[in-house]
Amino acid sequence: MxxxxxxxxxxxxxxxxxxxxxxxxxxxxxxYKGEEVIIRKHNVQRIREKKDVGPTETRVQQTTYLVRGEVEDVMSFPRGFRLRNVTEYVVNDDYRESVVGGNQQLSPKINGTHNVREINRKFVSFDSIEELEWAEDAEEETRPVREEHPSV
The missing domain is CATH 1.20.5 (Single alpha-helices involved in coiled-coils or other helix-helix interfaces)
Structure with a gap:
């Protein structure tokens, strides 16, 4: 043997x-079967813009890609979620960064939400998930920079 x-x-x-x-x-x-979730992936960039007059301005550009849907099933092969009633959308938030009195401040410049598509069902691999939020928590989110400037 x-x-x-x-x-x-x-x-x-x-x-x-x-x-x-x-x-x-x-x-x-x-x-979490039956729960509504939001899968997030976001990108933040700082862009320095040279102006002809005045100081150089820095923009902070944030783009968030979201997939929102209800967990219909959790699969072991392939590993991931099968979502139903899915909405995919993009959220853009651009800010102007400035220094006032030695303090750094962000001021909203452009923001918006754009629906990309809706689909009955979608598979999302566990490996592709960077962030996961429960929809009810996301609906209660606060964005302090936006709230300081109610005109936006």
Whole structure:
């Protein structure tokens, strides 16, 4: 009878442990079946704009891509969510950055929300998710910079 080398046994144990972790994660997410979620991915850039007159202005440009839908199912293969009643949209927030009296301030410049598309069902891989919010929490969000400037 041949003996299995120790290093192969430890690798098998590691793989089994990893498989158990994946199963636990999927079971955890299955509790959210029927919940409405928002999957976010955002990008922030600082852009320095040289002006002919006056100081250089810095703009902060934030673009957020959102997928909002109800968790219909949590799948183990491929691993991810199947969402229903899905809306995809983009939120743009541009700010002007300035220094007033030694303090840095952001002033809203341009902002807007644009629906990109709606679809009955969509699969979202766990690997592609950067941020996940529950819709009810997202609806209660505050944006202090916008609230300081009610005209926006």
């Amino acid at each position: 041949r003996m299995i080398p120790t290093n192969i046994l430890s690798e098998l144990n590691s793989l089994l442990g990893l498989a158990n972790q994946v199963d636990e994660q999927i079971e955890y997410w299955r509790e």
